[in-house]
Amino acid sequence: MVDPDFVQQDFQRRLREIPLRGMGLSVDVYSPDLFELVNKLRERGLSPGYLEVFKATTTALTTVRQAVPGMPLAYHGEGLWITQPDVQASPFFQQDVGEMITQLNSIQSLWLNHECAMKQMAGYSFGTYVPPLYTPLSAEVVADNIATVQQAMDLQGRRVDGTAPLFLLELPPLTYFAAGTIPIPHFFRLVTARVPCGLVLDIGHLWTVYRYTAACRQVPLEQFVQEFLDEFPLDRVVEIHVAGLACHESVGGVEAGEGLPEWLDAHAAPIPSILFTMLEQVLAHSGLVSLRAVALEVDTKPIEMIVEEYAEAVRRFSLLVQQTMARGRAVEQTGLAPRPASVQEPMCQSDRQQLRDDYARYAQIISGQVPITGPEWQEVAAEVSGLTRYRTSYLPHEILHWGGDLAEMFPQTCRALAERSICLTEFVAFWFRSPRPLTHSYDFFLLKIERFLQFVTERAPEVRVCVQSEGDMLRLAYAQANEVGEPVMEMERTR
Numbered sequence: 001m002v003d004p005d006f007v008q009q010d011f012q013r014r015l016r017e018i019p020l021r022g023m024g025l026s027v028d029v030y031s032p033d034l035f036e037l038v039n040k041l042r043e044r045g046l047s048p049g050y051l052e053v054f055k056a057t058t059t060a061l062t063t064v065r066q067a068v069p070g071m072p073l074a075y076h077g078e079g080l081w082i083t084q085p086d087v088q089a090s091p092f093f094q095q096d097v098g099e100m101i102t103q104l105n106s107i108q109s110l111w112l113n114h115e116c117a118m119k120q121m122a123g124y125s126f127g128t129y130v131p132p133l134y135t136p137l138s139a140e141v142v143a144d145n146i147a148t149v150q151q152a153m154d155l156q157g158r159r160v161d162g163t164a165p166l167f168l169l170e171l172p173p174l175t176y177f178a179a180g181t182i183p184i185p186h187f188f189r190l191v192t193a194r195v196p197c198g199l200v201l202d203i204g205h206l207w208t209v210y211r212y213t214a215a216c217r218q219v220p221l222e223q224f225v226q227e228f229l230d231e232f233p234l235d236r237v238v239e240i241h242v243a244g245l246a247c248h249e250s251v252g253g254v255e256a257g258e259g260l261p262e263w264l265d266a267h268a269a270p271i272p273s274i275l276f277t278m279l280e281q282v283l284a285h286s287g288l289v290s291l292r293a294v295a296l297e298v299d300t301k302p303i304e305m306i307v308e309e310y311a312e313a314v315r316r317f318s319l320l321v322q323q324t325m326a327r328g329r330a331v332e333q334t335g336l337a338p339r340p341a342s343v344q345e346p347m348c349q350s351d352r353q354q355l356r357d358d359y360a361r362y363a364q365i366i367s368g369q370v371p372i373t374g375p376e377w378q379e380v381a382a383e384v385s386g387l388t389r390y391r392t393s394y395l396p397h398e399i400l401h402w403g404g405d406l407a408e409m410f411p412q413t414c415r416a417l418a419e420r421s422i423c424l425t426e427f428v429a430f431w432f433r434s435p436r437p438l439t440h441s442y443d444f445f446l447l448k449i450e451r452f453l454q455f456v457t458e459r460a461p462e463v464r465v466c467v468q469s470e471g472d473m474l475r476l477a478y479a480q481a482n483e484v485g486e487p488v489m490e491m492e493r494t495r
């Protein structure tokens with residue numbers, strides 16, 4: 001049995017190593033230009049307390065480290081699907097963890113932030129995050145996988161002060177639906193009772209939890225937030241994120257005339273004022289005692305908008321953030337004596353297999369291959385419009401246009417297919433027709449190329465030479481761009 005007190009003390013011991021960072025920005029190396037952004041902020045007399053940098057090439061991250069030597073950096077990871085019961089058996093898991101630790105070391109990050117979400121499950125791949133199944137078994141698997149990653153960081157993390165980076169698990173966004181048998185805050189309680197990780201509370205993601213669960217039809221937003229925070233393990237929240245929200249381009253971007261808009265997480269979009277109201281409510285909660293940092297997530301956003309929003313956020317919240325962090329420090333001083341790192345018992349194989357089957361059904365349900373069945377889908381079935389929107393608009397857009405538009409990637413092949421009356425939407429059905437073994441670490445762009453080649457070879461074999469030649473050119477350009485650390489077209493925007 002895992003002793004939750006033991007786990008909590010382990011967390012406290014790790015938290016004490018993390019200094020207060022205050023307000024900062026969560027950014028991407030490539031978009032917008034990071035150095036131009038830092039300069040523009042300086043011109044306005046603004047200096048972020050830290051920059052959280054999204055996963056990039058190690059070369060690019062090392063360049064950032066050298067270019068802003070005095071700036072504390074933190075790391076936003078990607079591609080470790082810790083929600084998945086079979087992730088540790090993946091042939092790429094060790095390699096992905098190793099690369100991530102190299103990157104953490106290269107920027108001397110105090111933490112690894114990772115979404116509690118995935119883009120691959122049971123052999124099916126997606127372009128954007130899908131939330132986990134909110135069930136007790138799923139929480140157990142998440143905790144077990146985090147423990148493995150934390151152990152690797154403890155062994156190989158190389159910070160000059162001798163401390164290891166802490167795993168921070170982020171509350172993921174909902175994209176029109178959530179499946180599970182337990183409330184989302186309860187799920188995070190189960191995870192944190194088993195593993196000494198910290199949490200990232202993303203305010204925009206929290207808004208989508210309200211919007212795409214029954215809560216929005218039952219209680220006002222303020223009451224939802226209060227009840228959520230009372231149940232959520234707020235004492236584990238080390239960092240807060242705030243980012244933009246917007247209607248998705250696949251549904252025309254039209255905001256609802258009545259009721260709540262159908263916004264999704266959108267880092268390039270402006271931050272709506274309602275999120276700052278929610279931030280105020282979160283910072284005022286007495287349970288928030290481990291806070292170290294608050295970041296606006298601004299990757300892909302125009303620099304002028306970032307500077308304006310950050311200036312306004314600092315003006316409005318920096319004192320409140322300082323007070324909240326100080327309140328937490330006072331609680332820590334009276335904390336218990338440190339104890340050694342906790343040890344997890346491995347999960348049994350049949351539980352992992354059960355959850356793997358649940359995730360296979362999950363992928364098949366949300367891609368429309370099987371009808372909605374199972375206890376974790378009851379609430380979704382009761383209000384099915386969200387899942388329908390995801391399946392019929394959002395997901396086809398993701399496969400056909402997002403992270404690389406097929407018609408732009410393969411212009412000659414697409415023309416040849418059109419001449420044969422083969423509609424590209426057939427590719428969406430092909431993509432989800434059956435699970436497929438993974439052939440490399442997750443990369444949506446390379447996956448698109450690989451699957452499109454398979455699709456065209458099957459559907460129009462006479463076009464095979466053409467699609468192969470276009471695919472080879474794309475792969476070459478992509479490899480070259482990654483070598484020099486620069487994006488090609490819009491194809492790397494697969495976050």
Ligand SMILES: [Fe+2]
Pocket residue numbers: 170202241243297
């Ligand atoms: Fe976030």
